[in-house]
Amino acid sequence: MLTSQRQTTILDILRRDGQVIAKRVAESLDVSEDTIRRDLREMAAEGLLKRVHGGAMPIAPPLPDFSARRNLSSNEKRELGAYAAGMVRPGQTIFLDGGTTTEEIARHLPRDFAFTLVTHSPTIAGELEHHPTADVILIGGWLYKHSMVATGAAAMAAISTVRPDIFFLGVTAIHPSRGLSTGNFEEAAIKRHIAQCSDQTFVAVTQEKLDAVSPCHILPLAAISGMIVPRSLGEDSLKPYRNAGVAILPA
Amino acid sequence: MLTSQRQTTILDILRRDGQVIAKRVAESLDVSEDTIRRDLREMAAEGLLKRVHGGAMPIAPPLPDFSARRNLSSNEKRELGAYAAGMVRPGQTIFLDGGTTTEEIARHLPRDFAFTLVTHSPTIAGELEHHPTADVILIGGWLYKHSMVATGAAAMAAISTVRPDIFFLGVTAIHPSRGLSTGNFEEAAIKRHIAQCSDQTFVAVTQEKLDAVSPCHILPLAAISGMIVPRSLGEDSLKPYRNAGVAILPA
DNA sequence: CCGCCTCATGCGGGAATTTGCACGAATATG
C-alpha cells in the first residue's frame, strides 16, 4: 500500500469518525503502529491533523450542535459498519443490501486488498465509485424508489448468477420468534432470495429494530449466520436472540 | 507498446483506482519499473499526476472532485438537458446513458406524467430517487468505475430485454466523418448495443466535443436520429454534420 | 544499402525512502 494512500485513508477515517486511534488503524491497514505514528507525526507537521496521545484529532473541533447530533444518531451505525466491513477477506464476494446501515458498511470497506462487491442498490454502488480495489457488480431490475433497490424478476434472475460468500442484510425489524421482516413484499422476496444464494448471511441491526415486526416476513432467525449489534447493547436485550440460537457479534 | 498509449493507460488506472503503483503497472504492462517511473516522472512534470514514493496519486485529492464536477455542469449542459427532457412523451420508455450531460437530462425530466426510464448508471438512477412519476429500470452488470456504468455480458443481456423509444446517448467526441466515439472499448460496445435496441437515438453534445475523435468508435453519424446542440453554436461548426445528413436540434 | 542520428528501453549501482523492531523515556490511568 502506498504511503500517501495510507495517509489519505487516515484523513478519511479522521473526517468520518472525528478521531484516529493509531493502534486500530495499524491493525486495519495491516502495518506496524510505528508506521502509523510516523504518518501522524508527518501529517501533524503539515497541519492536517492534531497529534494526541494514542492517535490524532481534527485540527478544528467539529461544530458542536450539528455534527454532535449527527454523530449521536449514527455512531452506532458507524460502529456496525466498520465491524461488518472488517469481516471481509481478500478475494471474497460480498453482497451488500440497500439501506443506511449497509451504506455505512460500504463506507468502511477495506481499501488495501481486492474483493468483489455485489449490490442491487445504486446508492451503495455510488458509494463505491472511488473505491480503489473493489470490483463492483450491479444487479439491475425494477427500481423500488422508496428504498432504492432493484427488484422484480430481472433482479431475481441476476442474483441467481452470483454466489456471495457473505450477504450483509438490512432489515427494518427483527424479533426473537417472528424473525426478520421489512415493509415491502418485493423487497422481502429479494432479500430472501439473496440470502438463499449466499454462503453466509449477517444482519446488522441497531437497538430500535430489536423486538419489532414489520409487515413482510423475510426469513426466520435460524436462516442467518449471525447478527451484528452495537457493543453498547445490554445482555438482557440480546438474550432472547441468543436463546433462539443466533450468533451475536458485538461490533 | 507505444509510450503515449502506456501513459494513457496509466492515467486510466489512476482515474479508476485513485492511485498508481509503479511495480504493479510494470508487471501488468510487461515493461520494467524504470520505464513506468520515467513515465510517471514525465507526467508529473506535465502536471497530470502527483508523484509519490511507490507510484503516483491524482493531482487533486478525491474530495473536491465531487463539488468540482457538480460545478462543471455549465449553462450549456443545463440547456441541453432541459431540451432533451422536453422530448419525452407520456408512456414512453427512455434509456439514459451515463455521463454528466445525461445526468442533466435526468434532472429535468418531466414530473407531471408517467414514463419508464432505463439506465445502466447508478448515478443517474440516484438522481431519479425522488422523481414522482418515473418508473426506473436499472440495468446491472460489472461496474466500470471510471464512468460509473454497468458493462459486460450481463449488462448487454439485460439491455436486450428492453426496447426504448428514445436513447439519450452521451459521448466524449463526435466527428463529421468518424462519427461518435468514446474512451473505453466496453463502454463503446454497450452504447452501440443500446442504440441498436432503441427506436431513436439522440446524442447531446457540447461545443468542446465537436470535431473530436476518441479511441473507441461507437457508431457512424448515420445511425443516430439527431444531435442536440447548444443554441449558441454557430452554423459554421454545424454545417459538416448537417451535410452528413444529421438532424440538428438546437436546444 | 549504409552510416548516422534519435529515442525508448532495460540494467547496474549507489542514494534515498520506507518500514518494522528494540529499548528507554514519556504519558495516561487507577
Added chain:
DNA sequence: CATATTCGTGCAAATTCCCGCATGAGGCGG
C-alpha cells in the same frame, strides 16, 4: 505511586528511486 500504554529514536533490511550507459529499433539523408 504503580502499571500499562504509548512515544520517540536508532538501526538494519527491504524497497524504491535516480543516474549513467549500452543496446537496439526506427527514421533519414546520402
